[in-house]
Amino acid sequence: xxxxxxxxxxxxxxxxxxxxxxxxxxxxxxxxxxxxxxxxxxxxxxxxxxxxxxxxxxxxxxxxxxxxxxxxxxxxxxxxxxxxxxxxxxxxxxxxxxxxxxxxxxxxxxxxxxxxxxxxxxxxxxxxxxxxxxxxxxxxxxxxxxxxxxxxxxxxxxxxxxxxxxxxxxxxxxxxxxxxxxxxxxxxxxxxxxxxxxxxxxxxxxxxxxxxx
Numbered sequence: 629x630x631x632x633x634x635x636x637x638x639x640x641x642x643x644x645x646x647x648x649x650x651x652x653x654x655x656x657x658x659x660x661x662x663x664x665x666x667x668x669x670x671x672x673x674x675x676x677x678x679x680x681x682x683x684x685x686x687x688x689x690x691x692x693x694x695x696x697x698x699x700x701x702x703x704x705x706x707x708x709x710x711x712x713x714x715x716x717x718x719x720x721x722x723x724x725x726x727x728x729x730x731x732x733x734x735x736x737x738x739x740x741x742x743x744x745x746x747x748x749x750x751x752x753x754x755x756x757x758x759x760x761x762x763x764x765x766x767x768x769x770x771x772x773x774x775x776x777x778x779x780x781x782x783x784x785x786x787x788x789x790x791x792x793x794x795x796x797x798x799x800x801x802x803x804x805x806x807x808x809x810x811x812x813x814x815x816x817x818x819x820x821x822x823x824x825x826x827x828x829x830x831x832x833x834x835x836x837x838x839x840x841x
Contacts, residue, residue: 629735630689631723631797633808634682642714643671643678649714653707661698665691666743670759673816678716681761683810685741689722721802728778730786731796759794760819762809766839771798771805774839785831791822 638646656663667683686692700708725732734741766774781789794810813819826832 630686632684633721635719636680637717638678661695721799723797724800726796728775758813760811764807766805777835785829788825
C-alpha cells in the first residue's frame with residue numbers, strides 16, 4: 629500500500645468557497661473512486677493559514693493514478709476551473725510507513741485502515757476530531773538512527789508516544805529525509821496534554837536532543 633498527502637494553499641478568504649465546491653461537486657456518486665481511499669480532509673487550525681490537507685491510502689501507485697483519472701471527466705470541468713481559481717499553490721507527497729511497527733498501530737501485521745472502518749475510540753463526530761501533523765526534516769543519511777532511537781525507548785515512554793497515534797510516515801517522493809507524524813485528539817486540550825506528558829519524560833527529551841538538527 630501507498631499513502632499520499634496533498635496540500636492545497638488557498639487564496640486568503642476563500643476557504644468557505646472551497647468547502648461549498650466540495651459539497652456541490654464531490655458527492656458519493658461523482659467522487660466515489662477517491663472517497664473510497666480518502667482518509668480525511670483537514671483544514672489547518674495552526675501553522676500555515678488557508679491550507680487544506682488531504683490524506684489518501686492507495687493500493688499502489690497505479691491504483692492512485694487510476695482513481696484520480698476516473699474523476700477527471702468533462703462533466704467536472706466546471707469544478708476544476710472554479711477550484712483552481714481559489715488556489716495559490718498545491719503540492720503532493722507520497723508516503724511510506726515508518727520502518728518501526730510500533731509507530732504504525734492502524735496498519736501492518738494484517739491490519740489496514742480504510743474509509744468507513746472506525747479507527748478511533750470514543751470519538752463522537754469526525755467533524756470535531758483534531759489531528760496533529762508534525763513534520764521533521766533530517767540531514768541525508770540520519771533517518772536510520774532516528775528509527776533506531778525509537779526502538780530503544782522503554783515501554784513507558786513508548787506508551788506515551790503511541791497514545792492516539794495514527795502513524796508515522798517517511799516521504800518517498802517529494803521533500804526527502806522528512807518524517808511526518810499524525811496523531812488524533814478529541815480536543816485541542818488533549819493536544820496540549822500529550823505534549824506535556826512527553827515533555828515530562830526525561831528519556832524522551834534525551835531522544836529528542838540526540839536527533840535534533
